[in-house]
Amino acid sequence: MAKELFFIIIGSVFVNNFVLSRFLGQCPFLGVSSKTETAIGMGMATTFVLTMTAVAAYFIQNYVLAPYGLDAFLQIVSFILVIASLVQLVEMVILKVSPTLYNAFGIFLPLITTNCIVMGAALLIPMYNYNLIKSIALGLGAGLGFTLALALMSGIREEMEFHDVPEALKGPAIVFITAGLLSMIFLGFTGLVPLG
Amino acid sequence: MANSILTSILSMGGLGLALGGGLAIAFKKLAVETDPREEAVIGALPGANCGACGYPGCSGLAKAIVEGKAPVNACPVGGAKVAAVIAEIMGVSGVESSENRLIARVLCQGGTSKAKYKSEYHGVTTCKAASMVNDGPKACSYACIGFGDCVKVCPVDAITMGEDGLPIIDEDKCTGCGLCVKECPKMVIALTSSKNEVHVRCRATMKAKDTRAVCSIGCIACKMCEKVCPFDAIHVINNVAVIDHEKCRNCMLCVEKCPTKTITSAFPTRKKAVIVEEKCIGCTLCAKHCPVNAITGEVKKVHVVNQDLCIGCSICVEKCRKDAIEMVRETLQKNVLSKAHAASN
Numbered sequence: 001m002a003k004e005l006f007f008i009i010i011g012s013v014f015v016n017n018f019v020l021s022r023f024l025g026q027c028p029f030l031g032v033s034s035k036t037e038t039a040i041g042m043g044m045a046t047t048f049v050l051t052m053t054a055v056a057a058y059f060i061q062n063y064v065l066a067p068y069g070l071d072a073f074l075q076i077v078s079f080i081l082v083i084a085s086l087v088q089l090v091e092m093v094i095l096k097v098s099p100t101l102y103n104a105f106g107i108f109l110p111l112i113t114t115n116c117i118v119m120g121a122a123l124l125i126p127m128y129n130y131n132l133i134k135s136i137a138l139g140l141g142a143g144l145g146f147t148l149a150l151a152l153m154s155g156i157r158e159e160m161e162f163h164d165v166p167e168a169l170k171g172p173a174i175v176f177i178t179a180g181l182l183s184m185i186f187l188g189f190t191g192l193v194p195l196g
Numbered sequence: 197m198a199n200s201i202l203t204s205i206l207s208m209g210g211l212g213l214a215l216g217g218g219l220a221i222a223f224k225k226l227a228v229e230t231d232p233r234e235e236a237v238i239g240a241l242p243g244a245n246c247g248a249c250g251y252p253g254c255s256g257l258a259k260a261i262v263e264g265k266a267p268v269n270a271c272p273v274g275g276a277k278v279a280a281v282i283a284e285i286m287g288v289s290g291v292e293s294s295e296n297r298l299i300a301r302v303l304c305q306g307g308t309s310k311a312k313y314k315s316e317y318h319g320v321t322t323c324k325a326a327s328m329v330n331d332g333p334k335a336c337s338y339a340c341i342g343f344g345d346c347v348k349v350c351p352v353d354a355i356t357m358g359e360d361g362l363p364i365i366d367e368d369k370c371t372g373c374g375l376c377v378k379e380c381p382k383m384v385i386a387l388t389s390s391k392n393e394v395h396v397r398c399r400a401t402m403k404a405k406d407t408r409a410v411c412s413i414g415c416i417a418c419k420m421c422e423k424v425c426p427f428d429a430i431h432v433i434n435n436v437a438v439i440d441h442e443k444c445r446n447c448m449l450c451v452e453k454c455p456t457k458t459i460t461s462a463f464p465t466r467k468k469a470v471i472v473e474e475k476c477i478g479c480t481l482c483a484k485h486c487p488v489n490a491i492t493g494e495v496k497k498v499h500v501v502n503q504d505l506c507i508g509c510s511i512c513v514e515k516c517r518k519d520a521i522e523m524v525r526e527t528l529q530k531n532v533l534s535k536a537h538a539a540s541n
Contacts, residue, residue, distance in 0.1 A: 068207065078207075081211060
């Protein structure tokens with residue numbers, strides 16, 4: 001069991017990193033990665049939402065949708081509902097705890113709602129038939145993987161500020177190239193753990 | 197089938213109810229106290245989140261206004277109306293600040309009847325395109341081309357094309373966003389404060405003879421304005437008169453003197469000083485400082501402004517320690533005087 005959990009976390013952080021291997025959540029990955037501080041804050045907020053969503057998704061799938069045979073057509077709707085409420089909750093908590101962080105997130109905090117990593121993780125849980133502990137591990141792993149990708153990207157982008165980027169590649173172009181290279185690097189983890 | 201519809205409705209409804217209830221409780225528990233004025237200011241702002249004020253969206257500006265970091269008229273889109281509403285919310289007088297806003301002015305009077313043409317232009321009818329062909333169709337290379345690029349770019353429809361092929365700016369509608377200034381290829385639109393009523397409406401730096409040859413209303417650098425100005429506020433620089441708006445007091449003497457009518461005042465009637473008799477204590481300060489000796493009166497007796505001599509420079513208003521002098525437009529004078537009387541009675 002412990003080994004499986006370890007594999008799930010390592011798998012979702014490195015091998016099947018949601019951003020760099022599954023290509024989910026590109027919007028915040030490129031949007032909030034210009035400063036390391038904000039990037040890590042965003043990663044933490046998303047991790048929290050992801051973990052909570054994983055728990056909620058597990059319960060809804062196994063106690064609401066599956067018993068009544070509704071999972072075929074109500075899965076996405078109900079998950080959207082849960083994610084949106086959770087994001088609202090996180091927003092309120094952050095505004096209460098740290099207004100500075102709240103301002104730094106700006107529009108990206110409500111956008112966690114539409115971050116497809118959250119939806120992706122929620123949909124993967126019934127697909128893999130995970131139990132509660134494994135679901136939490138997947139959510140946590142996905143969040144940590146997202147944070148890792150964001151932290152790496154923001155570190156590189158901060159460093160890039162001091163370098164002479166060719167005129168035509170300045171701005172988003174070089175960021176896309178960097179993202180592509182990072183993604184290729186993460187391909188190197190393939191085969192580290194068995195899939196699923 | 198009916199069963200699955202029922203369970204769907206019940207399960208989703210229940211789920212929504214539970215989550216909504218949870219959020220409602222969390223909202224109460226985690227409520228952050230915000231200034232109620234902030235909400236009110238957000239409501240008063242246009243809500244376009246355009247960022248023209250320099251703050252991140254309308255809520256950002258509202259926060260800055262409530263904290264006193266931004267003036268009540270900081271929203272360039274809302275203009276005077278929004279400023280007045282916000283001023284009311286904030287409990288400050290907005291009239292004072294809204295008077296000093298930026299307004300776009302067209303600095304060319306060379307309309308189709310006044311300026312000569314050197315060529316006929318049949319290309320794309322935008323000023324930008326026309327200005328690229330031999331510096332525009334008008335003989336004066338500084339002249340407004342008149343295809344109305346500024347009219348198209350104005351977000352608040354404050355600019356219309358006049359009969360003479362020159363843009364006319366509605367000063368009440370103009371928000372001072374500066375888009376027309378950027379758009380104009382001839383740079384004949386400038387932003388100046390609403391306090392400045394006198395403008396030299398010509399930018400041609402050619403010699404007098406050349407200017408006269410291409411336009412009947414251009415500045416010929418005769419320096420008449422320079423001589424007549426009591427405040428050293430207007431100077432001929434590079435063959436064109438330039439007003440130092442810091443020094444100009446809108447006395448409009450230069451407007452009267454200008455032989456080519458190049459200098460205009462925004463309003464046909466100038467302001468005149470009026471002494472409120474009830475407040476005047478006869479200190480003679482105003483009479484001493486009047487540059488045209490329009491104020492007369494003996495010590496400790498109510499002073500009188502000679503309306504024919506007064507040029508409306510408002511120096512006396514600044515000097516008076518009893519707030520006994522008001523600047524009034526000629527057309528409005530009677531109203532204000534009667535009001536002052538009514539108030540004192």
